[in-house]
Every structure is written in C-alpha cells, then in structure tokens.
Amino acid sequence: MTTPEPGHNRYVRGVEALVPAVDPLTPRQVAALLRASAGAVRAELEALPRQLAAWHPRPGEWCALQVLGHLIESERRAFAERIERLLREDRPRLETWDQEATAESRNDCDRDPTELLEEFVEAREASIGMVAGLQPGQLQREGEHPLVGRLSVAELLHGWVHHDREHLKQLFSIVQAAVERHLGNARL
C-alpha cells in the first residue's frame, strides 16, 4: 500500500461510507464542467508540437490525437445521442460501438490537429447547449445499455464529466511520458 503524498487526494474504494457525497450536479453545472474540460483539452492540444501530438508512449497506446479522436466519437455516440434517445423514446435499448476498431480506422495520428480540434469544439458547443437546456423532470428518464443495464440521463451526465477527466489525465500522462526522457536531474 502506498502512502499518498500530502496534498494529493487519492480515491480509495470503500471510503464512500466515511465521507458525505456532494450533491448531484445540475444540468447547468454539468454544462459548465463540459466547457471547462473542453477548454483544457484544447489548450493542451494547441500547445503540443506536431511530433508530440502523434507520439505513442508505448506501441499500441493512443497518441494525443487518437485521444482527441476518441473524444469526438464519444461526444455523440456515448453521450449526446444516448441522452437524446432517452428523451425521445421509452426505455430504448442503447447501442455500443467497437472503440478500438473505430480509433484504428479514423487514422487520427495523420490528421491535422487544428481540424480535429475544430470538430471537437463544434460538437461540444452543441452538446453544452443541449445539456444546459435539460429540465429536472428529464433527468430520471432511462434506457437499457447492453453491457451495464439500466442507465439514466442523470447518470450519463455525470459519466460525461468523468469521461472527459479520465482522458484529460491520459493526455497529461502522454506529455509526461514524452518529457520524462529529458528530465535528467529534474526528476522530482
């Protein structure tokens, strides 16, 4: 077991019982967080030299552009479209997709980062508008996901905030791995 450094919060499974939960996020709060994470993704990508944007930390692991491509695919397929179906249909059966095969066929490593970013930001703007307009009465609408079962609008909204941050951490890890070899004695 590792001891967390002071000031570093680590999520520990099972600790839920010891600390009170924060309130669930409202749609407007989710919209603000989706805007914040998209801004962070954009800032990091815009600062990456082209070579680093297409750099794979290990064979088979995604480069930053593939992470961005995955965010673009997930934007509609995992979140916006699913929420729209839950609002439109009664307990729809949601669809999954092969994320690795999709990443493979998108060819994001060779794409223009500026174009990809524009695609992401445009899709995200539309999502933010949709999310901010959700009414409290719509949050408990639900459907069936073939793998995880029952899934509600509220859960998808929280999943969206979580997913963004998961991949932001992934982006940061890629950049950390890239600069690692040049740290010398600056390794702290």
Ligand code: NI
């Ligand atoms: Ni993902």
